[in-house]
Amino acid sequence: MSRTEQQEAEYIINTYNRKPGLTPCLVRGEGVYVWDKEGKKYLDLLGGLAVNVIGHCHSQVVEAICKQAGTLSHVSNIYYSVPQVKLAEQLIQNTMPGGKVFFANSGTEAIEAAIKLSRRYKPGRFKIISAERSFHGRTLAALTATGQLKYREHFNPLPEGFSYATYNDLESFASLIDNQTAAILIEPVQGEGGIYVAEENFIRGLRELCDREGILLIFDEIQSGMGRTGKLWAHQNWGVRPDLMAVAKGLGGGLPIGALVAAEDYTSVFEPGDHASTFGGNPVVCSAAMAVLKIILTEGFLDDVHEKGLYLKKGLEKLISSYPDLAAEYRGLGLMCALELKKPVARQIYEKCITNGLLINAVGDTTLRLLPPLIITMDELQEGIDIIGSALKEC
Template sequence: MIKMPHVIPSYSRFPVTFVRGEGVTLWDDQGKSYLDFLSGIGVNNLGHCHPKVVAAIREQVGQLIHTCNLYRIPLQEEVAKALTESCFAEQVFFCNSGAEANEAAIKLARKTMHERKQSHRYEIITANNGFHGRTLATLTATAQDKVQRGFAPLPSGFKYVPFNNAQAVEQAVGEHTAAILVEPIQGESGVVIPDPDYLPALRDIADRHDLLLIFDEVQTGMGRTGRFWCHQHSGITPDIMTSAKALASGIPMGACLTTAKVATAFSPGSHGSTFGGNPLACSAALATLSVIGSDGFLQSVTAKGEYLLQGLKHITAKHKMVIDTRGCGLMAGIQLNSPAEETVSICLSRGLLVSCQMGTIVRMLPPLIVEREDIDRALTIFGDVLNDLF
């Protein structure tokens, strides 16, 4: 792993330095090209340097980069309008990351109960092996010991249950429960896809107990699964939803979306963000949203996702060390019965970027603009790596 002596070593970095990107391709400082099937961990949904996003950023950076939220920001209104037109939400809070968006969602849930004169309701139910961020509140919401280790005492007010188990959620609801917070598909845990009735069951539980239902769509949103938002496959809506990663194609941006009714809990001073929704980020987000929302785009994601998954299943069916091959849209997980780090490292050496999740799972998150010939190349590399290793 590479070392950067003046940077705090909070990451294990592969020994490669990327200097240029275009579409699904990255080039390192030695001139070698790589097929990017990780998309900067689900950030570059439109690939690298999408021309519409680049043009929007170039125009905006020459006009106005930042003003604070003490003043009207017209681009912010445009992005909020585009987001609300894509889903259930009616109002948006802007920030800089998924962790900040989830922090806002947690605060909004508690503040809602406070406004209802129910301040005793503050607990958030989350799922084991979910991932919601690395701030103190969001790492506590993240029910993984490896994320929480060393940061005690953790904030109180979180309760954990198994993922894809609505009965466990029902049993966890108590007098202090304010909300349920889950990912529609667990991304960092290796593309763990729940049963089709899971999210509707959570909606039913939330309704019966007068709770808020929060969906973390930081990784699954922005077209990743073939719908604008992953929960739209289920036919139900949350009360609050979070987004980030691909929202501005690499310019830091996050968003907490909700209904007008729930949004009333936040008044001036309740929450804030210095950089959230600034003109530069909004210009990138608006361009990104326009591409994802264009005619036929999401349908193409679905078709290419099916093509990728079929290809992966064809390859992995030949190998007994593969326990499961799963996916939804253009996110896929290949679960091995042995550590996946070597598989990922060899893929990198052969020009394919993928990631290792939970020790034994290879995750693929290709850009949504990937073409079938790119998928074919990735399948060839991945299949050859499996053949050589196993």
């Protein structure tokens, strides 16, 4: 083992499936590429798991971080903060006019805030319906909302009031509603579950169902948001607006941030003392997020993401045609996609890609997940497609 691998084994609690001798130690990034300690270059089609939406070390984000860090790096939320207020204004104007935002440090915190607000809204209503195969975070309530037993099974007793319906099955959700139901929580595109895209009739049906039953509709846009699908938020592809929305990952451009966005009818549910965050809305992070938003909202940027998504889809579908005994299906929307395999060799392909200078992700035994930076070019996408093709050929 290298010195870094030895130190990691000695000092860091092991919660990630790193593999000594294979998993690179990354020390530098620029654009869509990263480099390890030995100087090896990798094309990053994982983007920090949808965090590095505008790539690594974007000059405008670096400038915003440095300027704010040299001015004021932290202030308690007891006080007003200019970067926090400015970011909130930009988010609301481009997301949910009339709404308001609560800032946290991560996606799971944003989900926790959404759960608390939905339970606070109507006394006696506390139940949350989420989807099977979903992923909403690892803090206790977010974990309980996650529709994958493998993440929950070792942490009983879990909070009460959570149930799981079948994704893209409106009747399955409707059957679980009773007079204690507070909200339905879903990902417009399931990420950790393997990239499953919501059907338009399902999304629209959920909105109508929640309106009819008087319950809140919560969208988890932590992975699918910030332009990843070709729209600023994935739900905008269907023209359906949630009551609450959790965002994180790409918003900070590499720095930790989370946010709960609430529609106008729900902005006064929390009162002072109901919820808080020491580091939420940190001025340095908010400055970085404003720079990220400015880039993504530049005219033509999201249209380009859409076109790149179509190019990536076409390239992966060509691989399916070339390797029909191994590659089964493309799933995705924009630059959030998966290649489903017919054999349990996802980990093998992932490892071959690392060896050949490409970073992707294996989800379970049969799914490869791709979440490239949105600034990637067609040529760079083709480079990644070619490396995946070589890995498929070797399996």
